[in-house]
Amino acid sequence: MTRRTVAVAQVGGIQPDEDRPAVVERLVHLLEEAAERGAQFVVFPEMALTTFFPRYWTEDTDRVDSWFESAMPNPAVQPLFDRAKELGVGFYLGYAERTDDGHHYNTAIVVDSSGGICGKYRKIHLPGHSDNRRDLRAQHLEKKYFEVGDLGFGVFDVDGLKVGLCLCNDRRWPEVYRVLALQGADLVVLGYNTPLDVPGWQEPPHMKMSTHLLSLQAGAYQNSLWVAAAAKCGVEDGSYMIGGSAIATPGGDILVQALSDSDEVVVGTIDTDYSEPFRRSVFDFEAHRRPEHYRLIIERTGRGEPVPAPIP
Amino acid sequence: MTRRTVAVAQVGGIQPDEDRPAVVERLVHLLEEAAERGAQFVVFPEMALTTFFPRYWTEDTDRVDSWFESAMPNPAVQPLFDRAKELGVGFYLGYAERTDDGHHYNTAIVVDSSGGICGKYRKIHLPGHSDNRRDLRAQHLEKKYFEVGDLGFGVFDVDGLKVGLCLCNDRRWPEVYRVLALQGADLVVLGYNTPLDVPGWQEPPHMKMSTHLLSLQAGAYQNSLWVAAAAKCGVEDGSYMIGGSAIATPGGDILVQALSDSDEVVVGTIDTDYSEPFRRSVFDFEAHRRPEHYRLIIERTGRGEPVPAPIP
Numbered sequence: 001m002t003r004r005t006v007a008v009a010q011v012g013g014i015q016p017d018e019d020r021p022a023v024v025e026r027l028v029h030l031l032e033e034a035a036e037r038g039a040q041f042v043v044f045p046e047m048a049l050t051t052f053f054p055r056y057w058t059e060d061t062d063r064v065d066s067w068f069e070s071a072m073p074n075p076a077v078q079p080l081f082d083r084a085k086e087l088g089v090g091f092y093l094g095y096a097e098r099t100d101d102g103h104h105y106n107t108a109i110v111v112d113s114s115g116g117i118c119g120k121y122r123k124i125h126l127p128g129h130s131d132n133r134r135d136l137r138a139q140h141l142e143k144k145y146f147e148v149g150d151l152g153f154g155v156f157d158v159d160g161l162k163v164g165l166c167l168c169n170d171r172r173w174p175e176v177y178r179v180l181a182l183q184g185a186d187l188v189v190l191g192y193n194t195p196l197d198v199p200g201w202q203e204p205p206h207m208k209m210s211t212h213l214l215s216l217q218a219g220a221y222q223n224s225l226w227v228a229a230a231a232k233c234g235v236e237d238g239s240y241m242i243g244g245s246a247i248a249t250p251g252g253d254i255l256v257q258a259l260s261d262s263d264e265v266v267v268g269t270i271d272t273d274y275s276e277p278f279r280r281s282v283f284d285f286e287a288h289r290r291p292e293h294y295r296l297i298i299e300r301t302g303r304g305e306p307v308p309a310p311i312p
Numbered sequence: 313m314t315r316r317t318v319a320v321a322q323v324g325g326i327q328p329d330e331d332r333p334a335v336v337e338r339l340v341h342l343l344e345e346a347a348e349r350g351a352q353f354v355v356f357p358e359m360a361l362t363t364f365f366p367r368y369w370t371e372d373t374d375r376v377d378s379w380f381e382s383a384m385p386n387p388a389v390q391p392l393f394d395r396a397k398e399l400g401v402g403f404y405l406g407y408a409e410r411t412d413d414g415h416h417y418n419t420a421i422v423v424d425s426s427g428g429i430c431g432k433y434r435k436i437h438l439p440g441h442s443d444n445r446r447d448l449r450a451q452h453l454e455k456k457y458f459e460v461g462d463l464g465f466g467v468f469d470v471d472g473l474k475v476g477l478c479l480c481n482d483r484r485w486p487e488v489y490r491v492l493a494l495q496g497a498d499l500v501v502l503g504y505n506t507p508l509d510v511p512g513w514q515e516p517p518h519m520k521m522s523t524h525l526l527s528l529q530a531g532a533y534q535n536s537l538w539v540a541a542a543a544k545c546g547v548e549d550g551s552y553m554i555g556g557s558a559i560a561t562p563g564g565d566i567l568v569q570a571l572s573d574s575d576e577v578v579v580g581t582i583d584t585d586y587s588e589p590f591r592r593s594v595f596d597f598e599a600h601r602r603p604e605h606y607r608l609i610i611e612r613t614g615r616g617e618p619v620p621a622p623i624p
Contacts, residue, residue, distance in 0.1 A: 152621060297603065297606055
């Protein structure tokens with residue numbers, strides 16, 4: 001049995017002129033509240049150190065550089081690492097990463113209670129577009145600013161718990177949870193930024209919350225694992241993003257959920273024992289899965305014609 | 313645009329001594345009500361012609377034979393085919409199939425409005441067990457009575473609509489909807505029998521309905537298609553099965569849902585246009601899916617160790 005108290009540290013809007021030290025101070029406050037409430041692991045959002053900059057088109061490389069971290073930890077973020085280590089709390093943190101050789105990724109790390117980075121993920125399902133849509137109040141340029149992640153979907157040992165990593169839009173893709181579950185993940189953690197204003201058509205605003213929660217609940221249930229998701233939310237530079245940070249159970253229920261759209265800590269205790277009966281019955285993968293019939297999932301990317309099927 | 317009025321014809325308990333003509337008469341009544349209410353296609357349950365016999369252990373081959381159809385249609389079922397053709401209504405029907413060469417499958421067919429069988433599916437995700445668990449009031453012997461289906465997950469043209477077929481427990485497996493969506497399915501149809509009494513552990517009774525609906529909603533949303541599911545439900549020979557027959561929308565909402573646990577028709581109008589904006593944005597598979605990172609889905613059946621991942 002692994003029992004672990006997990007906090008989801010939701011972060012309200014970060015304005016474009018808010019500098020790293022100010023943001024990190026907010027994160028440290030959330031971490032301290034989480035630790036006071038018994039949390040041993042804290043999930044922070046995607047791009048938790050900056051405003052959700054993919055809404056801006058720019059060709060000014062200095063401005064772009066200002067959004068990315070070229071080392072982790074770095075002096076501005078070090079106080080978060082230090083405080084977490086002091087408190088003996090692990091965490092997940094999303095940020096924009098620029099590598100030494102000039103690659104750009106939408107990245108998340110996990111840090112264990114001793115302060116070491118023990119897992120890393122670079123976002124694979126990048127939403128939005130890469131072209132300049134000038135007529136939009138807020139663009140969604142993840143496909144411009146980031147490359148598709150090159151590390152796959154990994155599961156890492158975080159203080160004895162098997163933790164799978166993903167980011168934001170990944171949560172809507174069932175392949176993600178499945179690949180993590182097939183590696184034995186007990187908990188999937190993710191941060192997200194989900195703006196209401198997006199380019200082109202998406203679901204109506206009132207469906208943003210239901211499809212978000214549905215995605216977490218389905219991923220948790222269909223894979224007999226826990227899911228903890230932290231939002232960056234509220235208003236950033238005039239653009240609204242949903243809250244709804246939550247922990248979903250292996251039964252597909254919501255264990256805890258944030259109610260605000262600002263800085264807020266929600267805490268829940270997860271227990272890997274609760275997953276076990278699901279894994280031994282309805283989701284006994286070894287007994288029930290039939291991969292020979294799933295090949296189209298990797299053989300096709302987009303929708304195509306029906307494979308001719310016999311009618312005996 | 314394809315607009316189609318679809319009925320889900322939920323069937324209450326079928327007792328072991330209820331013969332085929334009596335059952336077929338019930339199905340015809342449901343079909344007639346559906347047609348009166350404008351339905352052009354009717355979804356019947358899994359094993360819609362018999363009681364849910366996998367609850368019984370028997371080695372009496374005559375008794376087993378009595379549960380299976382060796383031809384479809386056959387004289388007992390012909391009145392359903394005839395009435396559907398008269399009314400110009402297509403349908404999905406689940407039944408236990410014995411082939412000429414002695415194979416046994418849990419099968420579903422689709423019949424178009426001209427009365428022809430235009431698609432067939434043999435269940436792939438068989439739940440339950442194959443051993444005799446004498447201590448149980450109701451067993452779940454699908455793995456004893458049926459072989460794993462050999463036709464894959466097919467999508468068929470039913471009067472101009474692309475319809476994907478599956479059965480019962482398949483609805484809990486995200487691979488099923490994905491394989492059907494990758495073949496362009498606009499509607500996934502399924503019948504189910506979901507008993508509360510099952511061998512070994514499963515989720516508590518109060519979760520049977522939430523996990524059922526969650527599975528339909530997630531499959532519909534994550535694949536931008538409609539899902540229509542029909543229950544056999546109520547009490548059969550002392551064993552209770554849930555109702556909850558429903559149609560889920562490409563937005564993950566429930567369009568209509570049965571409220572009883574007996575014979576009941578629910579009707580909804582689906583529109584393939586409603587799926588399109590989802591398919592062009594968040595679920596533009598061609599733009600966003602990354603099959604090179606999904607390989608574990610077919611390379612592994614059960615859960616295994618994490619694939620070693622770099623932490624650059």
